[in-house]
Amino acid sequence: MFYLTSHFQKNNHWLSLKAAQKRVKEYEQLFDLLSSNNVPGLPWLLSNSKKEGWSIPKTTEKSQLALDGKYHPRNYTEFDNDFTTLMYELVGGAALYALNKAPIMLPSRKTIDASCRELNLRITVGNVKVSDILTNIEALFSDINSGASGAVLNTLWIDEIVGDGRLCYLQDMDKIGGLCKHATSQLKTFKMGSDLTCIEEVVKALRAEDIHVGKEFSVAAFARHAADDYGAKPVLMMPTCKQGTWNSAAQILQKLIQAWKLSPFGEAKHGPLTEIASDGDGKRRPALYLITMPKPLELDNPLFPFLSDLPGLNLYTGEGGITMCFDPKHLFKRLCILLCSVAGIPVKSVIINKTLITQWLEKIPGHDWSDKSIHALLYPKDGQDVSRAIKLLCLVTELHHLDPEDLSLTITHNALSLLGEMLDARCARGAIH
Numbered sequence: 001m002f003y004l005t006s007h008f009q010k011n012n013h014w015l016s017l018k019a020a021q022k023r024v025k026e027y028e029q030l031f032d033l034l035s036s037n038n039v040p041g042l043p044w045l046l047s048n049s050k051k052e053g054w055s056i057p058k059t060t061e062k063s064q065l066a067l068d069g070k071y072h073p074r075n076y077t078e079f080d081n082d083f084t085t086l087m088y089e090l091v092g093g094a095a096l097y098a099l100n101k102a103p104i105m106l107p108s109r110k111t112i113d114a115s116c117r118e119l120n121l122r123i124t125v126g127n128v129k130v131s132d133i134l135t136n137i138e139a140l141f142s143d144i145n146s147g148a149s150g151a152v153l154n155t156l157w158i159d160e161i162v163g164d165g166r167l168c169y170l171q172d173m174d175k176i177g178g179l180c181k182h183a184t185s186q187l188k189t190f191k192m193g194s195d196l197t198c199i200e201e202v203v204k205a206l207r208a209e210d211i212h213v214g215k216e217f218s219v220a221a222f223a224r225h226a227a228d229d230y231g232a233k234p235v236l237m238m239p240t241c242k243q244g245t246w247n248s249a250a251q252i253l254q255k256l257i258q259a260w261k262l263s264p265f266g267e268a269k270h271g272p273l274t275e276i277a278s279d280g281d282g283k284r285r286p287a288l289y290l291i292t293m294p295k296p297l298e299l300d301n302p303l304f305p306f307l308s309d310l311p312g313l314n315l316y317t318g319e320g321g322i323t324m325c326f327d328p329k330h331l332f333k334r335l336c337i338l339l340c341s342v343a344g345i346p347v348k349s350v351i352i353n354k355t356l357i358t359q360w361l362e363k364i365p366g367h368d369w370s371d372k373s374i375h376a377l378l379y380p381k382d383g384q385d386v387s388r389a390i391k392l393l394c395l396v397t398e399l400h401h402l403d404p405e406d407l408s409l410t411i412t413h414n415a416l417s418l419l420g421e422m423l424d425a426r427c428a429r430g431a432i433h
């Protein structure tokens with residue numbers, strides 16, 4: 001009996017070994033094929049293999065078919081389609097065709113067509129026109145189904161992006177596009193017409209530097225605070241030479257607010273505009289204060305009971321409760337520019353400037369305060385270095401933790417502590433953003 005059991009066990013082991021050896025051989029064949037060939041669409045082929053539970057020989061067979069051009073795995077993900085759309089926008093149809101035929105086998109133009117929309121957005125030529133903004137709002141917001149989320153709160157974002165710095169012909173309008181706003185007062189028309197008069201005038205004005213080719217675009221976009229389709233959608237694209245005034249910045253913001261209110265696809269469909277977000281642009285800042293802080297929160301505003309008893313909170317808002325929202329990075333940078341200046345910030349009759357901060361930072365224990373590191377913080381080569389700005393602000397917040405008994409200049413320490421506490425609260429708010 002023992003002999004029989006032992007014999008069967010030995011036989012089973014032998015069979016298992018044979019099966020394992022066969023499997024290893026199959027893996028080796030697959031590995032050899034994949035490592036010595038560029039199998040087209042390999043990631044999608046392997047994904048299909050896993051999803052459909054193919055055996056190793058079947059995976060090898062499919063890989064060979066893909067190599068022979070007889071099998072085209074096409075289970076593209078959303079990422080593949082998005083990536084291909086981006087490639088199409090950046091490098092064009094010819095490059096996309098090549099990438100579709102290459103081993104990487106990106107989706108074809110036809111595949112992404114289903115998820116793409118050809119939008120005929122209006123670029124601003126000359127002055128900003130409410131009619132252009134209305135057209136763009138309709139193009140981008142009319143198809144969004146607001147049924148699920150209903151009316152929501154909306155944000156207007158505005159910032160600059162770098163452009164090509166060249167002019168273009170806008171066929172729909174028969175106009176020259178890409179000139180800065182100065183062209184409005186210097187040129188009779190932007191229409192090309194049937195002769196070269198317009199081009200000659202543009203060239204003359206450009207050479208005289210009366211007008212400029214916009215190297216940047218001011219872009220304004222609306223975004224819904226909804227669970228879906230919440231991406232920022234650009235409704236204003238305006239070439240700029242960045243020489244505008246704060247008045248013109250305010251007028252542009254007013255036109256955007258007006259267009260959102262007027263459009264049946266704006267406030268009427270998606271809800272009110274409640275916030276305007278911006279970078280730290282020096283001309284847009286005063287414009288935003290003008291538009292979003294003319295009056296205190298109204299008594300009938302539903303937020304009034306919650307906010308009216310909070311001392312120190314700025315309750316000033318714009319029409320309909322619109323508030324401003326600056327990118328915290330720019331707020332941090334601005335504060336640091338002040339701290340690193342000779343003029344500094346006056347707090348409780350103490351001028352907190354770079355000289356004072358240099359002396360006090362040395363008192364914070366646990367830091368390597370070689371002259372070099374303090375110098376790098378307070379005399380930055382790059383004023384736009386956000387990480388340096390945040391490091392300096394965090395160190396200033398540490399000043400109010402210093403033991404007051406060790407400090408002889410208590411008036412100065414009080415002022416620094418107050419500033420530190422304020423920055424502490426502000427940094428925490430910025431981090432949440």
Ligand SMILES: [Zn+2]
Pocket residue numbers: 180181182183211212240241242243
């Ligand atoms: Zn200009």
